[in-house]
Amino acid sequence: KQEVTQIPAALSVPEGENLVLNCSFTDSAIYNLQWFRQDPGKGLTSLLLIQSSQREQTSGRLNASLDKSSGRSTLYIAASQPGDSATYLCAGSQGGSEKLVFGKGTKLTVNP
Amino acid sequence: GAVVSQHPSRVICKSGTSVKIECRSLDFQATTMFWYRQFPKKSLMLMATSNEGSKATYEQGVEKDKFLINHASLTLSTLTVTSAHPEDSSFYICSARSDRGINEQYFGPGTRLTVT
Numbered sequence: 001k002q003e004v005t006q007i008p009a010a011l012s013v014p015e016g017e018n019l020v021l022n023c024s025f026t027d028s029a030i031y032n033l034q035w036f037r038q039d040p041g042k043g044l045t046s047l048l049l050i051q052s053s054q055r056e057q058t059s060g061r062l063n064a065s066l067d068k069s070s071g072r073s074t075l076y077i078a079a080s081q082p083g084d085s086a087t088y089l090c091a092g093s094q095g096g097s098e099k100l101v102f103g104k105g106t107k108l109t110v111n112p
Numbered sequence: 113g114a115v116v117s118q119h120p121s122r123v124i125c126k127s128g129t130s131v132k133i134e135c136r137s138l139d140f141q142a143t144t145m146f147w148y149r150q151f152p153k154k155s156l157m158l159m160a161t162s163n164e165g166s167k168a169t170y171e172q173g174v175e176k177d178k179f180l181i182n183h184a185s186l187t188l189s190t191l192t193v194t195s196a197h198p199e200d201s202s203f204y205i206c207s208a209r210s211d212r213g214i215n216e217q218y219f220g221p222g223t224r225l226t227v228t
Contacts, residue, residue, distance in 0.1 A: 103155055
């Protein structure tokens with residue numbers, strides 16, 4: 001059974017800092033690994049999707065990597081901005097299934 | 113990008129009544145949709161997988177008679193919370209997997225249900 005863990009639960013950084021969010025998963029037979037952003041009281045915005053054959057994806061200031069052997073994924077945010085403040089969720093598929101298992105998220109606060 | 117809508121965005125109902133939540137894929141077809149529930153400061157929990165034209169597959173511990181799912185078309189799935197109780201109050205989010213391209217789920221904006 002896939003379990004997804006995100007550490008830390010909360011992170012506060014000054015504006016402009018580069019930061020890394022961590023995600024670990026237990027089932028290395030992961031199909032997809034997705035990173036999402038969730039603003040308070042809102043739904044999920046997909047940031048990056050890494051398919052099983054890929055190791056990383058980049059979009060603007062965001063870069064996500066996937067290391068299936070170690071069961072880890074990281075989301076790198078460059079030159080953070082106050083608008084990046086949100087909860088970031090990592091989700092991995094369970095085995096060969098398309099079902100997503102979510103971590104509890106990391107609440108990021110970028111201080112101006 | 114692919115857009116998924118949910119209606120209503122917020123609903124308040126009395127205990128014992130039923131509430132229907134709609135999930136629509138606006139610009140793509142989705143044979144498969146998913147319903148999630150999110151408690152405050154908790155991760156999203158998958159409730160069920162909704163398949164067009166067939167019965168939904170429920171996760172362990174989710175009462176199928178309480179959370180009725182209907183996926184009558186390739187762009188619409190509905191979740192009905194029957195005989196709602198205060199403990200059903202939660203944030204319900206749906207997602208839809210496009211029938212084309214990669215296996216990516218697109219999420220709706222969520223529905224905040226409050227049962228009084």
